[in-house]
Amino acid sequence: MSPHFRWLLIIVLIAAFALRVSLPDGGDLVIDSNGDGVPEIALSVEQPLGLDLVGGLRVLLRADLPPEQFSAEDLGQTANNVARRIDALGVSEATIQVLPGSGRILVELPGVSDPEQAVRTIQQTALLEFVDFNGLGAQTQDFAGQRILTTAQLEIQEQRTQSLSDAAEGESEGPAQDALVNPLTRQPFTTVMTGAGLQAAVAGFDQMSAGNWLIQFELNEEGGAVFGPFTANSIGQPMAIVLDGVVLSAPIIQAELTSGGVITGDFSEEEARTLALQLRSGALPIPLSVESTAQVGATLGQESVSLSIRAGIIGVVTVLVFMLVYYRLPGLAADLALLVFIIINLALFRLIPVTLTLPAITGFLIGIGTAVDGNILIFERIKEELRVGKGVDEALNAGFDRAWTSIRDSNVSTIIICIILFLFGQTPGASIVSGFAVTLGLGLVLNLFTAVLVTRTFLHLFVALLRNSPRQSRWLPGV
Amino acid sequence: MYSLIQKRRFFFLSSATVLGAGILIMLFSTLTTGSPFRLSIDFVGGSIYEIAFTEGETSEADLRDVFAAFGDEHVIVQQLGDASERRWSLRSTIQRAAVSDEIIAGLDRLAPLDMDLLRTESVSATIGREVTQAAVVAVLVATLVVIAFIVLAFRQVPRALRYGVCAVVAMLHDVLIVASVMSLTGLLLGWEADALFLTALLTIVGFSIQDTIVLFDRIRENVPKYLGEPWETIVNRSILESIHRSLGTQLNAFFIMAAILLFGGETIRHFIFILFVGLLSGTYSSIFTAVPLLVAWEKGELTFPGNRTAGAEG
Numbered sequence: 001m002s003p004h005f006r007w008l009l010i011i012v013l014i015a016a017f018a019l020r021v022s023l024p025d026g027g028d029l030v031i032d033s034n035g036d037g038v039p040e041i042a043l044s045v046e047q048p049l050g051l052d053l054v055g056g057l058r059v060l061l062r063a064d065l066p067p068e069q070f071s072a073e074d075l076g077q078t079a080n081n082v083a084r085r086i087d088a089l090g091v092s093e094a095t096i097q098v099l100p101g102s103g104r105i106l107v108e109l110p111g112v113s114d115p116e117q118a119v120r121t122i123q124q125t126a127l128l129e130f131v132d133f134n135g136l137g138a139q140t141q142d143f144a145g146q147r148i149l150t151t152a153q154l155e156i157q158e159q160r161t162q163s164l165s166d167a168a169e170g171e172s173e174g175p176a177q178d179a180l181v182n183p184l185t186r187q188p189f190t191t192v193m194t195g196a197g198l199q200a201a202v203a204g205f206d207q208m209s210a211g212n213w214l215i216q217f218e219l220n221e222e223g224g225a226v227f228g229p230f231t232a233n234s235i236g237q238p239m240a241i242v243l244d245g246v247v248l249s250a251p252i253i254q255a256e257l258t259s260g261g262v263i264t265g266d267f268s269e270e271e272a273r274t275l276a277l278q279l280r281s282g283a284l285p286i287p288l289s290v291e292s293t294a295q296v297g298a299t300l301g302q303e304s305v306s307l308s309i310r311a312g313i314i315g316v317v318t319v320l321v322f323m324l325v326y327y328r329l330p331g332l333a334a335d336l337a338l339l340v341f342i343i344i345n346l347a348l349f350r351l352i353p354v355t356l357t358l359p360a361i362t363g364f365l366i367g368i369g370t371a372v373d374g375n376i377l378i379f380e381r382i383k384e385e386l387r388v389g390k391g392v393d394e395a396l397n398a399g400f401d402r403a404w405t406s407i408r409d410s411n412v413s414t415i416i417i418c419i420i421l422f423l424f425g426q427t428p429g430a431s432i433v434s435g436f437a438v439t440l441g442l443g444l445v446l447n448l449f450t451a452v453l454v455t456r457t458f459l460h461l462f463v464a465l466l467r468n469s470p471r472q473s474r475w476l477p478g479v
Numbered sequence: 480m481y482s483l484i485q486k487r488r489f490f491f492l493s494s495a496t497v498l499g500a501g502i503l504i505m506l507f508s509t510l511t512t513g514s515p516f517r518l519s520i521d522f523v524g525g526s527i528y529e530i531a532f533t534e535g536e537t538s539e540a541d542l543r544d545v546f547a548a549f550g551d552e553h554v555i556v557q558q559l560g561d562a563s564e565r566r567w568s569l570r571s572t573i574q575r576a577a578v579s580d581e582i583i584a585g586l587d588r589l590a591p592l593d594m595d596l597l598r599t600e601s602v603s604a605t606i607g608r609e610v611t612q613a614a615v616v617a618v619l620v621a622t623l624v625v626i627a628f629i630v631l632a633f634r635q636v637p638r639a640l641r642y643g644v645c646a647v648v649a650m651l652h653d654v655l656i657v658a659s660v661m662s663l664t665g666l667l668l669g670w671e672a673d674a675l676f677l678t679a680l681l682t683i684v685g686f687s688i689q690d691t692i693v694l695f696d697r698i699r700e701n702v703p704k705y706l707g708e709p710w711e712t713i714v715n716r717s718i719l720e721s722i723h724r725s726l727g728t729q730l731n732a733f734f735i736m737a738a739i740l741l742f743g744g745e746t747i748r749h750f751i752f753i754l755f756v757g758l759l760s761g762t763y764s765s766i767f768t769a770v771p772l773l774v775a776w777e778k779g780e781l782t783f784p785g786n787r788t789a790g791a792e793g
Binding site: 052055059060062102115116119290291292293294295296297298299300303304307308310311312314315316318319322323326358359362365366368369370372373376377380384402405406409410411412413414415416417418420421423424427428429430432433436437440 | 521575576577579580583584593594595596597598599600601602603605606607609610613614616617620621624625628629632674675677678681682684685686688689690692693696697700720721723724727728730731732734735736737738739741742743744746747750751754
């Protein structure tokens with residue numbers, strides 16, 4: 001009997017720990033045993049929730065270039081800049097994930113209020129250029145709003161092709177085929193400075209033209225070193241401010257600019273703020289296109305959470321009652337084992353951590369439904385052994401032993417399926433599947449432990465407690 | 480003892496009838512819509528908008544006009560819930576995310592939208608193709624791995640391959656049943672087969688094998704125990720012995736699924752329903768397809784080249 005008590009102790013300890021971890025408002029788990037203020041163990045037990053439960057936006061972006069024209073570093077750099085832009089948007093707990101194989105970046109923005117603006121802010125390349133328009137005179141006006149070809153664009157193009165040894169010849173597209181060149185030289189325009197020369201950029205109200213906004217910028221050291229001499233030499237000449245190849249405005253240089261200036265160009269307040277933000281976070285080395293988006297309103301998410309919890313509780317209570325009514329004492333043991341199973345499962349979700357989505361919760365609940373299967377297999381075996389006339393202890397042991405291979409083999413088949421589903425869920429478009437596969441698979445693995453070990457321990461202890469009671473036969477099934 | 484095995488011809492016939500009807504439904508669907516299922520945007524690309532207006536009365540025609548302005552004349556419009564809730568589900572073939580924003584703005588102009596109740600999704604055709612490819616690979620890998628696993632699990636039994644083949648036939652039975660139900664609900668109710676449908680399908684494969692293994696395991700164990708008895712009787716006994724377990728498991732899974740169906744969210748209702756159908760079919764097929772088939776094979780009722788009419792008949 002002593003091994004059963006030993007197991008009981010272990011189970012109780014594990015369950016107590018799991019209960020502490022899975023309590024709704026337990027807070028982080030910090031253990032500081034020697035009281036020196038430095039915790040020996042500090043576990044974060046926050047339960048991460050998926051976007052379908054908290055509401056928010058998920059965007060899958062793809063590098064809008066042929067794969068041979070950019071490197072993994074370019075993609076990483078692009079993701080970093082995207083991350084900085086998101087920070088500036090004020091979205092907390094965003095995740096930005098680079099999927100190098102397919103040249104994609106996955107962005108998840110929980111609780112974002114204006115998804116449309118968020119996508120635009122993230123996506124725009126924001127390559128800002130100050131372009132030499134020397135000598136264009138009155139022709140300058142023809143270029144307003146036009147796409148032009150510049151030396152900086154060609155340079156970026158060249159770097160992209162050079163950084164990859166196996167760049168396919170001839171396949172490289174120019175920045176834009178229909179871009180205009182300098183009519184005076186028939187060559188691309190000369191870029192004086194790019195957005196990299198800026199130190200800071202803020203949106204401001206345009207005092208000169210009502211209703212318009214502008215961007216005030218400060219130059220960094222390198223920017224000042226280039227921009228100062230250029231402006232000093234070009235006073236009275238036009239200069240174009242170009243964003244992503246398109247001329248925003250073409251002011252006449254009034255004075256030498258060494259520390260900063262303003263960019264004007266018919267901006268609304270939102271446009272100005274977005275552009276300032278993009279300039280601060282730097283241009284994206286790779287242009288991005290949006291491949292898929294999913295957006296869930298905050299209220300819908302909360303509704304889903306409360307509906308799932310309600311459905312889960314009703315389902316679990318029904319199972320608990322059924323097991324108790326149908327199998328009586330062993331049913332009680334199974335119920336206790338099931339509760340231990342649920343608590344450990346919830347704790348694992350937080351410790352691993354597993355992001356809970358609607359399919360993930362479903363997988364967990366179905367895991368509960370099938371977890372009982374192991375117990376039922378065992379109980380039916382025990383009944384049979386009792387019918388053959390074996391003693392209670394002997395029947396218990398035989399029942400567990402006989403059922404074990406069935407439980408193992410049958411669980412393994414579904415665990416294999418879960419692994420395949422998990423791998424299928426790694427495809428960006430099917431990520432919803434992963435959550436289900438993880439929670440169901442985890443439940444099945446854990447079930448091998450709880451259905452057998454935990455139920456067995458509880459059942460043996462019950463039998464020991466009732467050993468000398470004349471009423472024991474009423475509590476045991478099938479006798 | 481009640482003999483289920485002796486009625487195997489009846490079970491084969493009824494399964495064949497149901498499956499035949501299912502195949503006809505899928506054929507009909509393929510002929511009329513070009514695909515056995517109504518495929519969701521997960522596989523073909525496109526966009527979904529689940530919207531709720533805060534006020535006013537919006538007609539289906541108004542909604543269609545918004546999409547027509549962007550070149551989609553065939554948007555699928557469905558009213559969700561009660562008319563007073565002003566909730567709609569709109570499915571379009573438009574794939575470009577930038578256009579999606581403009582569509583939402585367009586809908587918002589019809590009547591103000593409740594942005595907190597908005598759910599949208601847009602998927603490019605490229606992503607759809609990738610998911611389709613991954614789905615095909617997943618199904619193929621699952622089939623191979625499952626067969627390998629069954630052969631491995633029954634390697635000590637004489638003629639393990641027969642057990643394996645019968646389990647796989649039962650599994651295909653379940654897959655076909657579920658596929659037929661999906662096809663039918665697609666035709667009648669407009670349900671769409673998405674990535675979760677495939678998930679349900681593969682999970683059902685797992686459960687189907689699980690059920691069959693439990694049964695076969697019992698047969699494997701009973702054969703040496705009742706050496707004198709005819710093989711058929713042993714198999715029949717094994718089924719009857721396992722039926723409590725099958726019912727118990729079935730009921731518990733039923734409780735959980737019914738709770739999710741009745742009280743859970745709308746989004747995964749189709750998924751749960753399909754899983755539930757598959758679970759029922761899985762239990763049925765292991766008892767009424769896999770085992771009778773095994774008996775028929777062992778008794779030499781199936782004619783293959785190289786078939787032995789042996790079996791353990793006393």
